[in-house]
Amino acid sequence: MLRTCVVVLLVVALCGATPLLRPTPGIRQWRPRVDGRIVGGSAVSISQYPWQLYFTMGNYMCGASIISNTWALSAAHCVDGYSTSQMLLRAGTSTRGSGGTTHNIASGYIHGSYSDPDYDIAVVQVSNAFSFNSNVQAVGLTSSEPSAGTSVTVTGWGATSSGGSASNTLLAVNVQIIDRNTCNGSYGYITSRMICAGVSGGGKDSCQGDSGGPLVTGSTQVGIVSFGEGCGLANYPGVYANVANLRSWIQQATGV
Structure with a gap:
């Protein structure tokens, strides 16, 4: 995953x-x-996310x-x-x-x-x-972990559904930081080097092909696309490397 x-x-x-x-x-x-793309997102211009x-x-x-x-x-x-x-x-x-x-x-x-x-x-x-x-442009790097509920954006050319084909156009989707304990209840191995982001009920997420890409709030990066169960599944938010940590x-x- x-x-x-x-x-x-x-x-x-x-x-x-x-x-x-x-x-x-x-x-x-x-x-x-190997070729995923953002789930539940929309096309954006590189000028909006120049990093x-x-x-x-x-x-x-x-x-x-x-x-x-x-x-x-x-x-x-x-x-x-x-x-x-x-x-x-x-x-x-x-x-x-x-x-x-x-x-x-x-x-x-x-x-x-x-x-x-x-x-x-x-x-x-x-x-x-x-x-x-x-x-x-270079993205800023956070030194403090965003709190649960913070609105964040993930971008990439990955799949729009699990196992789907890659997007030809850059996509972005807005999600929210999920409390670590809640996220750990789904995965069981969430560490302080990880943060989770998604939406209630699923449907918005990063996916195959988005790995390594940025999770940002404004122009500051807070996470790096890492893994997840499927793409956009309810109760399984995306998991990101924790930039602050x-x-x-x-x-x-x-x-x-």
């Missing part, structure tokens, strides 16, 4: 970080989630977000097991797989404690820097 990851043959240069590796079955993108990136690893797709002119943030399960030569980021376009600018990956890290699905976070450094404009690791790995 994972939503995707990378590993690079690098020397581990910091505590708590591991060079990028390969995708692991289980998180939102690894089942039929959104289209991230491919061979035949697999994920999302990612720009956090500086040289670094991007994604999920560990998206990159785990892949070499940097297999990875490509596309910025500044609303259309999946075309337009904008492409960026090869020079290096990257996954969290040293990553164990699918916990600590599901990765950062990658691009070879050619992002050139900021109205369609390409992992903020110090991002800073240590990237300087951002």
Whole structure:
């Protein structure tokens, strides 16, 4: 039920970080989630979410977000097991797989404690820097966890239903942060490195292909698409890596 990851043959240069590796079955993108898309959302322009990136690893797709002119943030399960030569980021376009600018990956890290699905976070450094404009901007990173009930937005090109085909157009859906204890009642293994978001009764969610993409409030990222049971199921909200909890690791790995 994972939503995707990378590993690079690098020397581990910091505590708590591991060079990028390969995708692991289980998180939102690894089942039929290879091409998913937002469930219950609507088409949006990249200018509304200029930090959104289209991230491919061979035949697999994920999302990612720009956090500086040289670094991007994604999920560990998206990159785990892949070499940097297999990875490509596309910025500044609303259309999946075309337009904008492409960026090869020079290096990257996954969290040293990553164990699918916990600590599901990765950062990658691009070879050619992002050139900021109205369609390409860095997202802010939260240092405080949003409270239950906070309205948040998730974006991506993933499936509109579990096992569905990928969207050609960038989609967004508004959901709310779900209390961790409530979420844990559904899954049984929700840790402090995770936050949950959905709506009462289901029907709005991230899905296969959205893995690694940003969950934001305004222009601040609070989560990274990680996993979930199905897509948009009642009582099974989407689960996201908790940016606030992992903020110090991002800073240590990237300087951002």
